[in-house]
Amino acid sequence: MMTTAQKRLEQRLGHTFNRPALLQQALTHRSAASENNERLEFLGDSLLNFIIGEALFKGFGRLPEGDLSRIRAHLVKGDTLAEIARELDLSDALILGGGELKSGGYRRNSILADAVEALIAAVYLDAGMDACRDLVLRLYDQRLQNLDPRKMGKDPKTRLQEWLQKRREPLPEYEVVNVSGPAHDQTFDVVCKVAGQPPVQARAGSRRKAEQLAAEKALDRLEGDND
Amino acid sequence: MMTTAQKRLEQRLGHTFNRPALLQQALTHRSAASENNERLEFLGDSLLNFIIGEALFKGFGRLPEGDLSRIRAHLVKGDTLAEIARELDLSDALILGGGELKSGGYRRNSILADAVEALIAAVYLDAGMDACRDLVLRLYDQRLQNLDPRKMGKDPKTRLQEWLQKRREPLPEYEVVNVSGPAHDQTFDVVCKVAGQPPVQARAGSRRKAEQLAAEKALDRLEGDND
Numbered sequence: 001m002m003t004t005a006q007k008r009l010e011q012r013l014g015h016t017f018n019r020p021a022l023l024q025q026a027l028t029h030r031s032a033a034s035e036n037n038e039r040l041e042f043l044g045d046s047l048l049n050f051i052i053g054e055a056l057f058k059g060f061g062r063l064p065e066g067d068l069s070r071i072r073a074h075l076v077k078g079d080t081l082a083e084i085a086r087e088l089d090l091s092d093a094l095i096l097g098g099g100e101l102k103s104g105g106y107r108r109n110s111i112l113a114d115a116v117e118a119l120i121a122a123v124y125l126d127a128g129m130d131a132c133r134d135l136v137l138r139l140y141d142q143r144l145q146n147l148d149p150r151k152m153g154k155d156p157k158t159r160l161q162e163w164l165q166k167r168r169e170p171l172p173e174y175e176v177v178n179v180s181g182p183a184h185d186q187t188f189d190v191v192c193k194v195a196g197q198p199p200v201q202a203r204a205g206s207r208r209k210a211e212q213l214a215a216e217k218a219l220d221r222l223e224g225d226n227d
Numbered sequence: 228m229m230t231t232a233q234k235r236l237e238q239r240l241g242h243t244f245n246r247p248a249l250l251q252q253a254l255t256h257r258s259a260a261s262e263n264n265e266r267l268e269f270l271g272d273s274l275l276n277f278i279i280g281e282a283l284f285k286g287f288g289r290l291p292e293g294d295l296s297r298i299r300a301h302l303v304k305g306d307t308l309a310e311i312a313r314e315l316d317l318s319d320a321l322i323l324g325g326g327e328l329k330s331g332g333y334r335r336n337s338i339l340a341d342a343v344e345a346l347i348a349a350v351y352l353d354a355g356m357d358a359c360r361d362l363v364l365r366l367y368d369q370r371l372q373n374l375d376p377r378k379m380g381k382d383p384k385t386r387l388q389e390w391l392q393k394r395r396e397p398l399p400e401y402e403v404v405n406v407s408g409p410a411h412d413q414t415f416d417v418v419c420k421v422a423g424q425p426p427v428q429a430r431a432g433s434r435r436k437a438e439q440l441a442a443e444k445a446l447d448r449l450e451g452d453n454d
Contacts, residue, residue, distance in 0.1 A: 038292040039284060046280040050273040057270045065265040104411050110432040129356055178425060185336050189425065198405060198416065205337040
């Protein structure tokens with residue numbers, strides 16, 4: 001029942017499915033069938049977060065939590081997953097409904113990224129955590145080796161400032177727009193304003209943390225625009 | 228080297244540590260030492276997301292991805308983790324710096340929640356995935372059994388509308404504030420406005436999804452305020 005493209009994908013994944021129906025489901029977009037990959041994507045997303053998180057935790061014993069989170073966010077974001085999908089030639093194996101097929105859905109980043117997450121869950125359900133971890137570490141092999149240690153130590157506010165300075169843009173402004181909660185458990189809402197961009201907002205248990213989160217979001221947006 | 232409170236906590240967790248230093252580290256707030264629980268919290272957060280995600284995925288075979296995400300978000304949020312910390316009497320076992328101790332840091336939700344996540348990672352590193360899964364499912368036993376199936380099927384926009392109607396508040400307004408990206412891969416920024424609240428913004432690959440995400444955020448805020 002497998003297409004040639006699906007067989008090839010299986011080889012590139014380095015995993016032969018005991019239950020090929022799982023592979024089929026992982027490749028099925030919701031436009032094609034009600035038994036689609038959305039639930040697998042949910043599970044795969046959390047597997048990916050955990051496995052990459054564990055690899056960073058063990059591989060970078062000295063890196064603080066904020067840096068681990070930031071590096072992971074970069075590694076698991078949709079654009080990176082879509083790159084991986086393209087390396088796997090995943091689009092040839094996708095099962096799409098007629099509308100998505102016509103409009104080129106097999107090229108769309110979000111559809112490709114979701115399918116990669118679903119594949120990760122499919123391998124987990126088919127063969128367990130060790131097989132799944134092997135797959136993820138194989139898919140990320142180069143990316144984990146190429147992590148730039150210079151970039152890794154910098155917090156988001158610093159990186160946002162440097163990004164803007166490099167482009168001779170005005171520096172960002174931060175503003176606390178709301179403080180709520182009892183004195184011993186306050187929550188801070190901070191807005192970060194970057195010229196020419198809609199303001200981004202973030203919330204955290206301290207002003208400092210909320211500013212960093214907001215800077216991170218602003219940076220994601222700027223870097224996303226430039227991809 | 229363990230205090231009585233830490234010994235009791237170990238018993239309540241139902242796990243005897245092979246490496247008690249992991250328990251100590253999981254209980255150490257950053258105010259007390261540079262070898263603190265922040266990195267463990269990073270790993271524990273992703274373990275918790277995966278284990279709860281897997282339990283929901285397997286336990287609710289018919290529930291769509293959006294519902295699984297929403298239920299999980301409720302189960303893993305800081306307030307729920309702080310409740311669990313209180314059930315474990317975790318605060319007596321915490322290791323805090325002088326300042327946090329004086330200001331009652333052991334009562335703070337964020338400190339308690341972070342320590343629970345760190346404990347989850349500590350058990351994983353001490354004894355592996357099966358022991359860690361057992362712990363999480365034990366901590367969440369009642370909460371997983373008590374999930375309300377009536378609430379579970381509703382999408383965030385519906386629930387936000389119902390929440391406001393029940394309180395005779397005006398209905399929310401949604402507005403697309405930005406559309407970016409190439410035609411085959413557009414991104415939608417949607418703002419959701421609720422009277423008397425700062426607007427919340429969300430981004431997704433479709434207008435519908437961005438509206439649901441924004442409604443979810445608005446609802447989280449409203450429900451958070453009422454806890």
